[in-house]
Amino acid sequence: MDRTFTGRSVSLATVEAAIAKHDPTGKANTLNVRAYDNAIILSEGRGSTPIRIDLKTGDKIAAGTSLWSDFFTTNRRLHESLLLDLKWLVDASTVAMLISVGFGIFMGWPVMRNTLGGWHRMVAWGTLPLLILSPLTGLALAFGITFTGPPPKAEGASVKLTDAVKLVATKHDLASVYWIRPMGGAMRTRIYDGREAKVFTVSKDGLVAGQQSWPRAIHEGVWAGFWSALINVITSFAFIGLMLTGIWIWSRRTLRLRANRRARAAK
Template sequence: MLRFWLLRFHRWIALTLSIPLAVVIVTGLILSFEPMVVGAGNPTVTPASISAALVKYDPEGKARSISVRGYDGTLSIGNRNQATIVDLATNERAAAPGTLATVFGTSRRLHENFIYDLRWVVTASTIGMLAMILLGIAMGWPRIRNSVSGWHQGAAWFVLPLVILSPLTGLALAFGITFASPVARPAGAPVSLSEALKIVGAQYDLSRITWVRPLGPTLAARVNDNGEMRVFAVTRDGLKPFARNWPRLVHEGNWSGIVAPMLNVITSIALMILVVTGLWIWGRRKLRKRQPRPARPARGQIVGSTENA
């Protein structure tokens, strides 16, 4: 009886959240490939090209942040009201980022906010996903067979730690859990954007930067450091690393070169298999219930046919 109700709760949660879960999982699969392309260098992203773009499009130095897409060869200069996108190869304004950058940007918005600004739907779906996983564990060991049900159970149990870790770290991000100490205010005068780029460029290839922006009381830079996305406080004394935000590093696959994003790809594929096979099992069961059963012949007809024979 307990297994019956566990299975029913598992099924109800899955059916209720099937659409937002599908959106979160598919966009998560797309975003799993982003760390792979972010690590690729681009000869157009240099201190000279970025400085030229800032001189041309932010001559008064009012920009509050920049975002570099090395794989796209573009720079986004942000201020209070809007962002200016610059093609670093030509130093000309671009109407929009390239196709790949647009795909990643759209996927991230859907992954974090669903549609419009329904972030709570994503959070509720993530909680529901974790609840379904726990209910599946409570139902006991799987029966691995070459069937839709066997694939459903096998996909869950073979990568169970990854399947648990993905929604768990997602919830940590949603609720602001970082396991890192607060940022200390650096001593001395604040660093400007142009100065920050020179400081970062002295240690790293600028195509490895993803953004430079105020973070708490200091100007910070996010840099691809040998396959790991590290955040540094940019000070006049150089770069000072922030404490690692492990939930974000694990959830986004930014902690270990090619290994971490590939684990995220495997996790996303496993979750997609779970959603598709779960809906298939439910739909097949419903279809069987709706099919009319063949009418049984009356007892008299059976007897009569026997006697005539």
């Protein structure tokens, strides 16, 4: 989330001062920028204890302090694994969702009726491409399908984190950076330029853009700025509305059938 949304700018000098203060030995190799929290996160990679730094004061953020990034991270873990290492269950339910969408296609053409069932069908057919793309791209991410080739390789030794920060800052405001970290034998960064999020390889010669992973871009809604985010919101409301109205229609029909059976049995 960059300055387009936060209205904030993160300068190179501020980040360099924070890194120098909290990582004097230069062991950190991963930087996450959270402009909406006015904070950065330093770590030595997966499994290490991250250091959260307040960019206003330059001080370490206390462990018990809640940030927006904590809220977003928790929601992402809930979305991906239900917070309980149940990724397999999320994947299975996503497959079930696609199957239910497929069944829905064969349950009838949309009819313009001002009834709950009529609205259910119209919303389902009106947003059908979105209802298919959202879970389908989610499954692609879950199984590592990107439709891209291998990322560009950086010649020579991998760039250090401090040097990578400088190289990125020559082209982009650091508020636009999601992360800078080693990946696939090179230092890479993910940057949101106000329209789409892209991964770049950081080399001594500068930044080399990688191929766009369209499943990720579509699923995260970062391929067309505000409009792609709006499409994701519409998709979410469509899924919620269809689920609630579908349960209500099914429940009402089931209760009606039971009542009819009782009435016939009583005669």
